[in-house]
Amino acid sequence: MYMKSLLLLFIFFKISVTSFGGIYSVWALTEDIFVINDQVEKSKIDNPDHLGPVLNNDEFKKIFGISQLIPGPKTSSLSLIGLKFEGFLPMLAIYLGLVLPGLIIIPFLNLANNYFKKFTYFDGFRQGVKLAVIGILVLFSIGLLRKGTGYELDRSIIFILIASMTFFLNKRYSPNPIILIVLSAIFGYYLL
């Protein structure tokens, strides 16, 4: 239990430390490692103890959906993956892994504020990381389409229409995201 929790902490620390692209890159990387897909071998590359795919698509969608309905940081729902490893400690380990980069780097940034601004190489690193993350997010979006519709044409069209609706409303009016999620659920209930 302790070893597994430590490894979970390490895996989520790795995920968090490379997530310069925002919260969704965390989800994309988590999905890649923990969700049972056809290409299971790919997920084992980054796992030292084969803490690999433990979630099926439905469970991942449940955790993903819950993240949009909770207040505060959406990352808290990721710790629900810890339930699969039976215990409160894995849940805590996951959350600690996600926030540890910030807890370490933020005090350091505050202390080295003036010197850090001159470290232009870091800008290059962030730029390269952000471009890679855009690519990963594009792949992740296509993966969501597959999870939601199985690539069936008529359902894919409705899926894209619902996504476009939330995209447009969010961009234009920025309402409370829960309203958009409830709307999507209603449309999904009747149309998908």
Place this chain on the structure above:
Amino acid sequence: MELNLLNIFLTFLKIGSTSFGASTSEIIIEVLVEKKRWLTIDTTRECLSMSGLAPGPFHVNFVINLGYRLKGVPGMCTALIGFALPSFIVANLLWILFSMDNTMHFIKENPGIINGIVAGIAGFLVNAIFKLSKGVITSSYFVLYIAFLVLLMLLFKFSFFGIIIGSGILFIILNIFREKVLD
């Protein structure tokens, strides 16, 4: 209100239970700057931009930064716990709700609900991609570069971590090269 750890915890507990998505930053500024006057607007803005530099969840980093400015390392830990606790509790409650037999049965009979939610989130995701692209894609060559990376991941099954770190290192090298050529 006195600036001590208990009050920091209670304040961020309240913020964490009432903020959803983009409104988080606004609520934090309203509470810490206008109501409690614990920080100035300039300090808060500085924290906001600094938090964008650090990896990890943005709002979490923002809260950590603010907590650090208020009361050092104890402050940042207290602020984080207060901010994250409500979401943690609600997430678990929702998990229990969605795992109950009645709910599970309803969802199994109507899979469109969850698929609809996933579609809705995909819309947010596309928005995030656009926001990310705005500051970073300054040339069409970058679009080609991204397409190339997508091919590497899709066809040759390159690891996501490898792509991210490799891309970061590549751009450090390109920046160094560009500086030397311009000099």
